[in-house]
Each structure stands twice: as C-alpha cells, then as structure tokens.
Amino acid sequence: MFYMSLAAEYMKNYVKTKLTYRADFWVEVLSDLLFQAVNLIFILIVFRHTPTLGGWTEAEVVFVYGYFMVPSGIFGALFNIWNFSERYIVKGEMDRVLTRPAYNLYQVLLENLDPPSLFGSVIGLVIMILSWGDLGLVFHLTDVLMLAAFTVGSVMIYAGIFTSLTAISFYSDAPTGILPLMYNISNYGRYPVNIYNRIIRFFLTWMLPFAFVGVIPASYFLGRNETGLSNLAPYTPLMGVVVLGIGLFIWNHGVKRYRGAGS
Template sequence: MRYFILFWEYLKNYAKTRLTYRSDFWIEVMSDLLGQALNLIFILVVFRHTASLGGWSEAEVIFVYGFFMIPYGIFGTFFNVWNFGERYIVKGEMDRILTRPAHSLFQVLLENLDPPALIGSAVGAVIMGLCWSDLGLPFYPVHVLMLLLFTAGAVLVYSGIYTLLAAISFFSDSPTGIMPLMYNIQNYGRYPVHIYNKIIRFVLTWLLPFAFVGVIPASYFLGAKEGGMDKLALLTPVMGVIVFGIGLSLWNYGVKRYRGAGS
C-alpha cells in the first residue's frame, strides 16, 4: 500500500508538470505516434514487394506488430531507464535515491514516468483488433486472459533486459552506447524469427529474448506456425520472470557495490 501511495503521488506530480507545459505533452504524443506510423509504413512497403515474409502474410505480420506495441507502450511508461547512468551515476543523483526508505529501482522508475507512451499500447490494441477481424481468427474469453499474461511476460522481458543494462552503470560510469544498440535489436522481435539465420534466432529467443515480446506470444493467437511458436508462447510469462529476476539481482548487487559519487 505504501508503494501504491508513492506511485499515486508521483503520478499526480507528473500531471501537474505536464499541465503546465501542455504543448510539450502533445508534441511528445504526436512524436510517438509518428514513430509508430513510420514503422507500420515500413511493413506495408515490404509487402508491396513480396506476398509473404517467411510464410507469414501481411495481416499476420501487422498483427504481430500490434501485439508488439502493447507491452512496449507499458514498458515505456513505467521503465524509463535510458539515461540512468548519466543522470544517477555520473551526476550523483543516486546518492539522493539511497537516502530514502523505498527500493532504489522503484524510485528511479517513478521519477521517470512517461504516461503518454500508453497511447502506443492503445494503438497496438486497435491494430490487433482490426487484424483479428481481417484474419477471421476465432475469439474465446480465454484469449483475454492469455493476452494479459503474455503482455505481462513481455513487459517483464523488456524490464529485465533494460534493468540489467542500467545496472552496468554501477560498475562503469562511462557511456557505453549499449542502450541504443539494444533498442535496435529489440525491433527484430516484431518479425517472424524464422526469417533470420540460426544464430540470430537463438540469440533472439534465449539470450536476448526479444522474440518473447512480439512474434512468439502473438503466434499463440494466430495458430500453429513453424517451430511450434504457438506452444512456445506459453513460456512468455516464465521467461519474463526469469529475465526480470536476473536484471533485478544485478541491480541489487550494483546498489550494494555503489559507494557514492564522491567529489
């Protein structure tokens, strides 16, 4: 309950700040929507030159992209750790965080809330719904539960990987450029993994499991696919817990090792 109250207070402060600078809020929203629109246009352009992509139709790939947007929007709202190293380690703000009686990661996440990113999740849900109808997929009440489970698992995969990357800053305060690299790699998870070679498929599935934030869980709703991905989708929540557990463990270890910014 204490953490929920903290979350609510931070959310209210965010709203007050954004109401003061409303133009910035809407510019950010439009910028996010434009970025998502460009990604969708890229998929449409690809299918102007081919009838299928690794055996997947245009509607199926767009369906996967729609699912991909849902957990990514939630992750972008609550797990903004892009500038953690520069702001909290290099500039010493981690010292302030550690003087407060709440978990350090929770505080960092609350200070960097970005609710406009949820609009991307809403757009993704609309895209999924349209493609669901276009593909003539059956709909059962259990699909709602599975969608929630897969979304939670995908969010945890995102969160675990980026928490782990942020935690590296505890051991090296020099900019590494890993975050932008990982941002580019994650986009591979919105395409059928079987279009890549075996090494890339292995990396995207088991080492940097971005396939579990898009194509694998989405395949559950699309039915049987090459490699049994619809069955592999059931591992999404498990993979999320494992990856987030690893990221959080490294974070906690880094906090114990942290000795302050000094002078």
C-alpha cells in the same frame, strides 16, 4: 499501501507538470505515434513487393506488430531510464535516492514515468483488433486472459534486460552506448524469427529473448503451430520471471557496489 500511495503522489506531480507544459505533452505523444506509424508503413511497403515474408502474410505480420506495440508501450511508460548513467551516477542523484526508505529502483522508475508511451499500447490493441477481423480468427474469452498474461510476461522480459544493462553504470563510470543498440535489437522481435538465420533465431529466442515480446506470444493467437512458435508462447510469463529476476539481481548487486558520486 506505502508503495501505492507513493506512486499516486508521483503521478499527481507528473500531471501538475504536464498541465503547466501542455504543448510538450502533446508533442511527445504525437512524435511517439509518428514513430510507430513509420514502422508500420515500412511493413506495408515491404508487402507491396512480396506476398509473404518467411511464409507469413501481411495481415499476420501486422498482427504481430500490433502485439509488439502493447508491451513496448507499457515498458516505455514504466521503465523510462535511458539517461540513468548521466543523471544518477555522473550527477550523483543516486546518493539522494539511497537516503530514502523506498526501494531504490522503484524510486528511479517513478521519477522517470512516461505515460504518453501508453498511447502506443492503445494503437497496438486497435491494430490487433482490426487484424483479428481481417484474418477471420475465432475469438474466445480465454484469449483476453492469455493476452494479459503474455503482455505481463513480455513487459517483464523488457524490464529484466534493460534493468541489467542500466545496472552496468554501477560497474563502470563511463556512460555506455549499449542501451540504444539493444533497443534497436529489440525491434527484431516484431518480425517472424524464422526469416533470420539459425544463429540469430537462437539468439533472439534464448539469449536475448526479444522474440517473446512479439512474434512468439502473437503466434499463439494466430495458431502458427507449423512453426513451433505457438508451443513456446505459454512460457512467456515464465521467461519474464526468469529474465526480470536476473535483472534485479544484477541491479541489487550493483547498488551494493555503489560508493557514491565522490567530490
């Protein structure tokens, strides 16, 4: 209850801030939607020059992209910690966080909430629904439960990977440029992994499992059994637990090493 009430208070403060600067809120929403639209247009342009991509049709790739947007939007709303190193380490705000009774990572996340990113998840759901009809897929009630489970697992994978990378700030005073690079790598998960060579496919599936935030869980609904991807889809929540667990371990160990901003 304490953590729920804390989240509610942070949300109240967020709403008050955005009501004061309403134009900034809608500019942020519009810029995020335009970014997603450009990515979708790129996929459509690719299919103007080829009927399939690694054996996947245009509707299937668009469906995968729609799923990819759902956990990506939720992750962007809850884990908006791209400037952690500069704000909390360089400027010393982590000292303030550690003096409070709530779990430090939870505080950092609440201070950087970005609810407009959830609009991307809504658009992703719309894309999935439209593609579902175009592909003539049969709908079952269990699909809703599986979608929820896959989405949670995908968000946990995102959270685990980026929490691990953010925690590098505890081990090095110099800000790193690895987060933008990793964000770009994560975008490979929105395409069928079989279009990449074997090494990249292994890397995106088992080393940095971004395939589990896009094509693998989406293949479950598409029934892509011939690729073997749909067989891996049920392991998405388990992969999420493992990756998030690793991320939290690295973060907690980094916090123990933290000695303050100094003078």
